[in-house]
Amino acid sequence: MRLELRGITKRFATLVANDHIDLVVEPGQIHCLLGENGAGKSTLMNCLYGLYTPDEGEILLDGEVVRFAGPGDAQAAGIGMVHQHFMLVPVFSVAENVMLGNEASKGVALDLDAARAKVREIAARFNFHVDPDAIIEDLPVGVQQRVEIIKALSRDAHVLVFDEPTAVLTPQETDELMEIMKQLRDEGAAIVFITHKLREVRAIADKITVIRRGAVVGEASPTSTDAELAAIMVGRAVELSVVKGEPQHTDTSLVVKDLTVTSATGQVLVDEVSFEVKGGEILAIAGVQGNGQTELTEALMGLETNVEGSIRLGGQELVGKSVRQVLDAGVGFIPEDRTHDGLVGTFTIAENLMLDRSDGPPFVKAGAIQIGFRDEFARQKVEEYDVRTQGIHQEVGRLSGGNAQKVIVAREMSRDLSLLLAAQPTRGVDVGSIEFIYKRIVEMRDSGCPVVVVSTELDEASQLGDRIMVMYKGGIVGVVPADTSRDVLGLMMAGIAPEDIAATQAEIAAEAAASDDAVSDAVDDAAPPGDTPSSDTATTGTDETGAAR
Amino acid sequence: MSDETHIPTDPEVAKAAADADPPEDNRWKDAVREIFSASPWVAVGALVLAFVVGSIMIAFTDSRVQEVSAWFFQRPGDTFSALGSAIGRAYSQLFQGAVFNVAFAERGGFLEGIRPLMSTLTSATPLIAAGLGVAVSFRAGMFNIGGRGQMIFAAIAAGWLGYVWSGLPFPLLLIICVVAGVLAGALWSGLAGFLKAKTGAHEVIATIMLNYIAFYFLQWLLMTPGMLRGVKGTPISNPVPDAAFPLLFGSRYTVSWAFVVSLAAVAFCWWLLNRSSMGFAFRAIGENPRAAKVAGINVERTMVVAMMVAGALVGLAGTQQALGVLASSGFGDAVDAGIGFDAITVALLGGSQPIGVLFAGLLFGAFQAGGRAMQAGARVDISIVAVIQSVIVLFIAAPPLVRAIFRLPQPSQAALARKADAKARAKAAKALAKSGSQDGTKESA
Numbered sequence: 001m002r003l004e005l006r007g008i009t010k011r012f013a014t015l016v017a018n019d020h021i022d023l024v025v026e027p028g029q030i031h032c033l034l035g036e037n038g039a040g041k042s043t044l045m046n047c048l049y050g051l052y053t054p055d056e057g058e059i060l061l062d063g064e065v066v067r068f069a070g071p072g073d074a075q076a077a078g079i080g081m082v083h084q085h086f087m088l089v090p091v092f093s094v095a096e097n098v099m100l101g102n103e104a105s106k107g108v109a110l111d112l113d114a115a116r117a118k119v120r121e122i123a124a125r126f127n128f129h130v131d132p133d134a135i136i137e138d139l140p141v142g143v144q145q146r147v148e149i150i151k152a153l154s155r156d157a158h159v160l161v162f163d164e165p166t167a168v169l170t171p172q173e174t175d176e177l178m179e180i181m182k183q184l185r186d187e188g189a190a191i192v193f194i195t196h197k198l199r200e201v202r203a204i205a206d207k208i209t210v211i212r213r214g215a216v217v218g219e220a221s222p223t224s225t226d227a228e229l230a231a232i233m234v235g236r237a238v239e240l241s242v243v244k245g246e247p248q249h250t251d252t253s254l255v256v257k258d259l260t261v262t263s264a265t266g267q268v269l270v271d272e273v274s275f276e277v278k279g280g281e282i283l284a285i286a287g288v289q290g291n292g293q294t295e296l297t298e299a300l301m302g303l304e305t306n307v308e309g310s311i312r313l314g315g316q317e318l319v320g321k322s323v324r325q326v327l328d329a330g331v332g333f334i335p336e337d338r339t340h341d342g343l344v345g346t347f348t349i350a351e352n353l354m355l356d357r358s359d360g361p362p363f364v365k366a367g368a369i370q371i372g373f374r375d376e377f378a379r380q381k382v383e384e385y386d387v388r389t390q391g392i393h394q395e396v397g398r399l400s401g402g403n404a405q406k407v408i409v410a411r412e413m414s415r416d417l418s419l420l421l422a423a424q425p426t427r428g429v430d431v432g433s434i435e436f437i438y439k440r441i442v443e444m445r446d447s448g449c450p451v452v453v454v455s456t457e458l459d460e461a462s463q464l465g466d467r468i469m470v471m472y473k474g475g476i477v478g479v480v481p482a483d484t485s486r487d488v489l490g491l492m493m494a495g496i497a498p499e500d501i502a503a504t505q506a507e508i509a510a511e512a513a514a515s516d517d518a519v520s521d522a523v524d525d526a527a528p529p530g531d532t533p534s535s536d537t538a539t540t541g542t543d544e545t546g547a548a549r
Numbered sequence: 550m551s552d553e554t555h556i557p558t559d560p561e562v563a564k565a566a567a568d569a570d571p572p573e574d575n576r577w578k579d580a581v582r583e584i585f586s587a588s589p590w591v592a593v594g595a596l597v598l599a600f601v602v603g604s605i606m607i608a609f610t611d612s613r614v615q616e617v618s619a620w621f622f623q624r625p626g627d628t629f630s631a632l633g634s635a636i637g638r639a640y641s642q643l644f645q646g647a648v649f650n651v652a653f654a655e656r657g658g659f660l661e662g663i664r665p666l667m668s669t670l671t672s673a674t675p676l677i678a679a680g681l682g683v684a685v686s687f688r689a690g691m692f693n694i695g696g697r698g699q700m701i702f703a704a705i706a707a708g709w710l711g712y713v714w715s716g717l718p719f720p721l722l723l724i725i726c727v728v729a730g731v732l733a734g735a736l737w738s739g740l741a742g743f744l745k746a747k748t749g750a751h752e753v754i755a756t757i758m759l760n761y762i763a764f765y766f767l768q769w770l771l772m773t774p775g776m777l778r779g780v781k782g783t784p785i786s787n788p789v790p791d792a793a794f795p796l797l798f799g800s801r802y803t804v805s806w807a808f809v810v811s812l813a814a815v816a817f818c819w820w821l822l823n824r825s826s827m828g829f830a831f832r833a834i835g836e837n838p839r840a841a842k843v844a845g846i847n848v849e850r851t852m853v854v855a856m857m858v859a860g861a862l863v864g865l866a867g868t869q870q871a872l873g874v875l876a877s878s879g880f881g882d883a884v885d886a887g888i889g890f891d892a893i894t895v896a897l898l899g900g901s902q903p904i905g906v907l908f909a910g911l912l913f914g915a916f917q918a919g920g921r922a923m924q925a926g927a928r929v930d931i932s933i934v935a936v937i938q939s940v941i942v943l944f945i946a947a948p949p950l951v952r953a954i955f956r957l958p959q960p961s962q963a964a965l966a967r968k969a970d971a972k973a974r975a976k977a978a979k980a981l982a983k984s985g986s987q988d989g990t991k992e993s994a
Contacts, residue, residue, distance in 0.1 A: 303843065324845035335843055344837040355833065356844035364826040371824070 001062055001078055001158035002026055003048075003190050008057035010043055017043040019215040020057065025159065025190040030181060032201045033194045034220070035211035036233055036430040041194045044211070045161050048192075049081050050074040061159070072101075080152025084164040086144050088151075090137035094130055095119050098151045115154075122150045126180055141288070142173035149180065160184060161192045166200060170288050171458055171490035178204050196233075196431075198226045199459070234431045242438050242463040250279030250448035252314045252418050259309035259319075261295045261474075269295040271474040272309070277419075277450040282441070284465025284482070285454045288493050292474035293454045294336060297423045300452075301333050302326040313419055327356055330418030332444075334408055334425050336454065338401070342408045345397030349389060350378035352396045353411050377414075385410040386436065402433030409440055420444045423454040438464060458489055589905065592898050595944035596912075603937040604636045607929055611635035639927040643934075646922020647915035660801065665918055667802035671874065673914025674804075675700075675866035675888050677811040680895030680906040681818045682738075682862030686752075687901040688822060689855035690835035695741055695756025696889025698763030699860045702737040703730035703867030704884045705767060709777060711792030711872060719791070726792045727810075727868050734864015735857040737763065742856025746849035752856070760889075768882050779879055786871075786879040793876035794869070807869040811910075814862060818903040821858070831855045863889065894942050913938065 003025040010018040017040045025031040035041045047054045050068030058065050061077055068074045071081075088097045099115040116132040123130045123146075130146055139147070145165060152160055162181070166174045181204060185191055195201060201208055201222070208220040210232045218232050230238040254277040261270035270292045277283040285293055298304045300311060302323045311318040318326055327333075335341035343352050354363040354374055363374055378392035385406045389399060396404055405425070412420070422441060426434040441464060445451045455461045461468050462482055470477040472495035480488070480498055491501050608614050614635050617627040645651065647669050654662025679696050686693035693699075707730035714722060741755040770777040771784040779787045794805040822828040830851045833841040842848050870884055895913055899905030920934035 301843070322845070322847070323842060324847065327845045333843065340837070340839050341843045342840060344833055344840050346836045347833070351829070354829075355840070358826050358829045358833070358844070358846065364829075367825050367827060368820075369824055369826055369829060 001190055002060075003079075003159045003192075004060040004063075005044070005048065006058050006060065008044060008047055008054045008059075010040075010047055010052055010054050016214050018047065018054070019213075021211070021214075021216055023209060023216070025192055027158070027190045028185055028188050029206045030185050030191045030193055030204055032205035032208045033192060033211060034196065034198075034201055034208055034229065034233055036196055039211045039233075040214040041211055042163060043214075045081070045163055045192065045194060048074070048161065049079060075155050075157070078156060078158040079161065080155060080157025080159070081161045081163065082145065082148045082152060082165055084167055086148055088136045088144060088147060091135065093133050093135055094139075094147050094150075095132040097136055097147060098132075098154050102155060118154050119150055122153050126183055128176075128180075141168050142170070142176070145169070145173075145177065146180075157189070159190045159192070161194070163194045164196075165193075166195065166197065168289060170493045171486055172494065174200065198229045201229065202226070230431055236432070238431050239435050242442060244442045244445070247278075247281040247445070247466045248448070249281060252279040252448065252450060253277060254419055254450045254452070255310075255312045256300075257310045257312075259296070259299060259307065259311060261292075261299045261304050262306040262308075264306070269474050270299060273471075273474075273476055275469055275476065275479065277452055279448045279450050280445060281466040282445050282451040282453055282464055283479075284461035284468045285452065285471060286458060286461040286465075286468050286489060286493065287456065287471035287477075289456050291471045293456075293471055294423070295474075296471070297333075297336070297421055297452075297454055300326075300421055301331065324359070327415075330416055332412035332415060332417040332420045334405075334412055334420075334422040336423035336427065338404055338408060338428070339397075343396045343404060346395055348393045349382065349387065349396055349399075349407055350374050350392040352407055353378050353381055353414075355411065357415070381410040381414060385440075400430070401428040402430040405429050405437065406433060409437055413440060413444060417444065417449050420449055420451045421454075422452070424456065425453065426455075426457075426460060458486060458493075462486075462489070589900060592900065592905070592909075592945060595898070595941050598944050599937045599940040600640075602940045603933055604640075606933050606936055607636050607639045608632045610930065610933075635927075635929075639923055639929040639933070642923040642926035642929075643916075643919035645919075646926070647919030650922075664802060665922065667798070667804045669911065669915045669918040670804045670808050671802075671914070672917040673910045674808045674811050674873065675869045675886075676891060676895050676913050677907055677910030678814055678869060679863045679866035679888050679892030680899060680910050681814055681903060682734075682859040682864075682866070683892045683896035684899060684901040684903065684906050685818060685822070685831065685862060686856060686859035687896055688828075688835050689831040689852065689859075690838065691742070691745070691752045691852065691856060691859075693738065693741075693756055693856065693859050693863070694753055694890075694893065695738055695759050695860070696863045696866075696892045697885045698756065698760040698889070699734040699737050699863040700867030700870065700885040700889050701763040701767050703734040703864035704871035704880055705770065705777065706730045706733035707792070707868045708786045708789060708871045708880060711789030711876075712787045715789065715791045717791075722792045723794065723872065726789075726872055727865070730868030730871065731861045731864045734867060735861035738860020738863065739853055739857035742853040745856075746852045764882065767884070771882060785881045788877050788879045789872060790877055792872050794873050803874070805873055807873045810865065810869070812907075814865060815903045815907045818862070818906075822903065827854065827858075831858075863892065866892070891938070894938055897945050898941055 003023075005021060005023040008018050008021045008023075009016070019040075021040075021044055023031070023033075023044075033041050033044070043052065046052045048059060048068075050070045050073050059068070060066070066073075066077055068077070074081075089100065092100065095112055095115040095118075098119055099110070099112070103110055119130060119132040128146060130143060130150065134143075136144060136147065145168070149160075165177060169177060178200070181191055181193065185206075193200075193204065202224070205222045208222060208224075208229070209216055210218050210220055210229070212233065212235055217235070220229055220232055227238070256276070257274045259270055259273045260268065262268050273292075273296060275283070285296070287293055295304060299307045300318070302318065302321050302325065307319055309319065313329055313331065316329055318329060318331075321329070339345060344355065347355070351374075354369075354377070357363050358369075363370055363377075375392060381387070382389060382392055387399070387403050387406045387410070389403060396407060399407070405428075409425075420441070425437055425441065429437065441451060441453065445466075453461070453464050455464070462484075465482045467479055468482055468484060468489065469479045470489065470492040472493065477492045477495060478498040480492070484498075488498060488501050492498060611631070614628065614631045617624075617631045621628045646665050648666050649662050650665050651662065653664055679700065682699070683693050683696065707726040710729050711722065711726045714725065717725070737759060738756070741750075741752050741759055744750040744755045745752045767777075768784075771786065772778060777786045779785045794807040794810075796802065797804045797806055797808060820828075822832065830841070830846050831854075833844070833846055834848050834851050834855070838848050841851070866888055867885065870886065870888070871880055875884065891913060895909045896906055898912070899907070899909035916934045916938060920931045923929050923934070924931040
């Protein structure tokens with residue numbers, strides 16, 4: 001089915017989210033929609049999927065104009081969407097989720113068998129296994145995503161939209177997803193792939209359309225280099241790699257020993273973690289989202305209540321200290337959830353810049369805020385950190401992601417720091433600002449401060465980190481040098497220790513096995529019994545996970 | 550979910566706004582939008598609507614209108630003139646009772662004519678103080694419905710001390726009583742804050758229950774000899790003339806120095822919320838408690854302190870009642886006179902801004918003073934005033950409705966942006982869940 005969008009325009013008040021966008025997606029083609037966060041990609045797809053009504057323009061399927069009042073119409077017309085945040089009911093089984101909204105029935109009873117058969121049939125077609133009776137919340141993220149795909153395919157979707165599908169996946173899962181997408185393409189589906197990750201675009205796209213500020217700014221060839229793609233995306237040349245010298249270690253260091261964090265219900269979230277970060281180096285903590293990184297950073301900040309073990313910063317014990325005391329000890333914190341944890345959206349830039357120093361000098365004297373000092377400070381920081389704003393009295397909630405993040409970076413880095421803790425420092429930040437934020441983080445390291453960067457983006461971890469620590473299920477899988485290959489890091493993110501990987505690879509080399517599946521099979525063999533990699537490192541891994549149920 | 554979602558998600562609304570405004574940058578238009586989107590205009594809109602609803606109520610309850618409407622189809626003019634005169638008379642009496650009375654002026658000159666205005670100030674005095682208290686708790690993200698209990702405890706403390714220490718010299722006794730009342734209100738309210746901070750008990754439930762406790766405690770005190778029960782043996786406390794707020798302009802007017810104290814409280818609250826680090830913390834926990842916590846603000850402690858400040862201000866209102874209008878008569882169990890609840894409306898109408906609360910308090914004071922005159926002069930039941938007050942709340946609670954009726958522009962994107970993400974997801978999920986139900990063959994190619 002050929003999809004064509006003609007002159008799609010969508011406005012929100014004075015903001016033009018989509019400005020006369022034309023797009024043609026041919027069957028049997030993977031069409032990449034590349035753009036920064038906020039460029040208007042998701043808005044465009046929501047128009048296509050019937051969630052928004054475009055103000056102007058039309059949607060054509062095989063040359064015929066269609067109008068969608070809601071996602072139901074879009075689905076009926078053969079458009080399927082795999083959302084970034086899965087639209088699945090966690091307590092339902094796979095089959096129940098697949099039939100949800102499209103329930104077949106036998107008399108008054110639901111025809112679950114039909115749904116089961118459908119799940120099996122589609123899964124078999126793509127050579128992956130999904131147990132139709134598995135409960136969604138028990139499944140790893142990668143498998144949940146497949147359920148989304150099955151759901152779309154079960155309704156005979158000929159146009160498939162993948163909205164940032166790789167954000168939640170390990171590198172291996174990403175590779176597998178790409179295989180599935182290629183197979184779908186070869187079957188004749190028209191695929192729209194939304195992303196801002198350049199590597200993925202080059203790996204899979206047949207055609208690339210770049211969107212910037214709501215408008216199509218050009219097409220690129222899949223053979224373009226990262227730098228070329230980034231330049232079109234941002235509109236200027238971008239320094240993509242992080243320039244940094246050898247780490248110069250200093251004496252101030254962060255030593256974490258046997259740190260355990262448990263939830264209120266007794267669940268172990270961080271499991272006896274020990275590591276050290278020297279002054280002047282960056283330790284990158286990598287791992288798939290939800291493997292204890294968030295809790296670890298919150299424990300470092302004094303935000304967690306059930307913490308055991310020790311955190312020593314320059315000899316000072318931080319466990320048991322309040323957030324205020326941790327901040328006063330010189331810990332700078334860039335939280336992973338900017339809008340919830342980092343900023344008060346309705347406060348002005350100036351107010352947010354003093355948010356964690358609202359209890360004393362220099363911002364507060366004798367209980368009164370020093371308005372003059374505050375505003376002067378804000379003006380200076382807005383200038384220094386290049387925050388694009390109408391003024392220091394603008395509400396932070398109105399800033400773009402990148403500019404809002406710069407406000408946090410400015411606030412934290414303008415204190416006297418003895419440790420910088422940056423969680424997902426560039427999530428939802430435009431490429432131009434990423435460059436800037438990286439530079440600041442490296443500057444902080446070069447000033448002799450220990451720096452911890454938590455990131456789910458492998459590229460970010462490898463580029464920024466002097467060493468990379470990989471977390472899995474609350475524990476540390478290993479700490480490896482920054483130049484460790486993606487493959488190894490990816491396996492570590494699935495919980496396989498680096499020693500096992502090395503052993504496996506040696507074995508493979510010895511056997512000189514040429515089989516494609518050798519690596520993954522071997523990996524499964526290498527995994528300790530009873531610890532099936534739940535993020536389905538390999539296709540076979542999924543089989544076992546599914547079969548175990 | 551990517552950043553695209555910081556865009557308003559209601560397509561209808563967005564579309565309407567887009568139609569009205571070309572997307573180019575236009576400073577003046579933006580400025581006008583800013584002004585009209587600000588809540589004072591919504592407040593004024595709500596006020597106008599409330600008066601319209603009030604007019605309808607007056608028209609329907611007026612006996613002359615009922616009489617002439619019997620022959621509406623013969624002589625509709627009668628009905629309309631009756632309507633006009635009923636409504637006109639009522640509102641004119643309301644105005645004369647609240648601001649300036651022409652008859653008084655003819656008799657005693659201008660100074661006599663503004664007597665209603667002065668009684669408006671008297672009525673407004675505790676409303677402003679209590680309104681400030683509710684506003685402060687609003688700004689800290691809490692809903693203080695405990696005004697009644699806090700006022701009662703303040704009145705108990707002030708009234709009791711005013712009687713037992715009545716020998717003390719004038720300004721000292723008054724100051725002690727006011728401080729005691731304010732502290733009592735602060736502690737009673739702080740209790741609710743403490744329960745919320747330590748146990749997570751919702752402050753609405755806690756303050757309502759504390760209201761009951763305070764009310765029955767006061768009744769017990771008034772019934773028990775040796776407690777607050779007056780020497781005359783009635784369930785009315787002893788008068789405290791020695792501890793009373795002195796009158797501001799002599800005996801011609803009822804307005805006392807308590808009003809000046811309320812004005813000072815307005816100034817204090819403005820400073821507290823806009824210029825002090827404590828107010829900064831209040832607003833931070835009110836707007837985003839999680840970010841406040843991450844920024845090292847002790848959210849639990851700030852909650853308790855915010856409730857205590859709120860209770861202190863409401864307590865001031867209780868003190869103003871006990872040592873003001875009721876000082877010479879003593880007070881019974883209705884010492885709060887519903888002010889604890891009216892204060893919620895005042896704070897709402899005032900947009901939880903101290904200056905706004907001042908004007909809203911004055912307006913409600915005018916309603917009270919004028920309402921009595923309206924009942925006497927125009928035979929319109931004083932409950933019409935209560936209806937008008939309630940309708941104001943109703944419309945303020947529904948600003949989008951007011952905006953739609955008056956065709957005011959939508960609020961700034963920032964305001965919408967906060968809700969956008971959650972809303973977008975909810976909508977998408979909902980739409981998806983429903984999707985298959987319209988299983989049609991619509992335009993399927």
